[in-house]
Amino acid sequence: MDSIARATDPDSVPRLAALAALLADETRAAVCLALLDRRAWTGGELARHCGVAPSTISEHLTRLVEGGLLVRERQGRHGYVRLADAGVARMVEDLAAYATPTTARPANSLRAHSAGAALARGRTCYDHLAGRLGVAITDALTDRDLLRQDTGFALTDDGLAWFTDLGADLATPSKRPLARPCLDWTERRHHLAGTAGAELCRVLRVRGWTERVGTGRAVRATEVGRAELGRLLGIREAEFEVV
Structure with missing residues (x-):
């Protein structure tokens, strides 16, 4: 002791x-x-x-x-x-993931239920995508050998080329890791964070492939975004759960 x-x-x-x-x-x-x-x-x-x-x-x-x-x-x-800073954001999101019960309490109003459902479908986690949208993209990147998860998160050579072709800036020096896992508090699985996650979120927004829902941090894929992410990553329409 x-x-x-x-x-x-x-x-x-x-x-x-x-x-x-x-x-x-x-x-x-x-x-x-x-x-x-x-x-x-x-x-x-x-x-x-x-x-x-x-x-x-x-x-x-x-x-x-x-x-x-x-x-x-x-x-x-x-x-x-x-x-x-991003470190504080990561701590808050990690604590939220740890504190979220496996069986969530039912929302006490229709508005609360709708807001919670929108966040679960897709949201920004500080500067990267989370929720089912973020996890679906992360899974698709992994399935296509653009992202490795077996030894921690790391972009493959093909992944680096894919992000660059998309318009992501991965060359600017940064103290942040290029790719890191972030535990999703609604999905209980990891989504892509780090510089690559932030750049992906930025590029999708700039291209008009994602848009904010309301005034909070909920986001969804636009019609164009669903088509393009389906073409590039093979994400099925049902995985976007558009409302």
């Missing part, structure tokens, strides 16, 4: 406890999940999203900023907050 205590960074205990306390509040957790869409939100928008008063959300945002999970930005008279 003493050897374990000596091997532990003494500062890590209070830091971990402070982080857990930040996310232990449901309003602050809801803020972090909302910001996974990678957009910057105003305090008023987050207050409405979380169903709390502006003064209440202000206190929560201050704690999250001071805790290093969020950063503030100012544009003219308006103030915004966003997740501090």
Whole structure:
């Protein structure tokens, strides 16, 4: 027991406890999940999203900023907050995957059910695609030997060529891994993240192959996108579950 205590960074205990306390509040957790869409939100928008008063959300945002999970930005008279970086986004998504029960509770309203179903079909996970859409694309890339999952996520030579031909920028130096697995909290399987995942998400949006659903982070494949992803990756129409 003493050897374990000596091997532990003494500062890590209070830091971990402070982080857990930040996310232990449901309003602050809801803020972090909302910001996974990678957009910057105003305090008023987050207050409405979380169903709390502006003064209440202000206190929560201050704690999250001071805790290093969020950063503030100012544009003219308006103030915004966003997740501090991709590492924070990955942590929030991973925690959401771990915390999601295997049997989800039924939604208590039609609106909640529709919103949840849209997120499960497809969504952005910070800067890459998740949900059934993200997993279907990841599976298709793997089936065509463009992506390997047997020794961790890695693009094959053919995969590098495929992404480049699609218009993805994989050459710009980055501290991020080129490809990494991200556990999908609705599918309980991995989807593609890293630079390749982010570039794929960007290219599909720019080409008009995906579009945002409503004001949240739900996305879906457009009619053109379904046709092109079917042509390029063999994804069946039924896998898109368009509504």
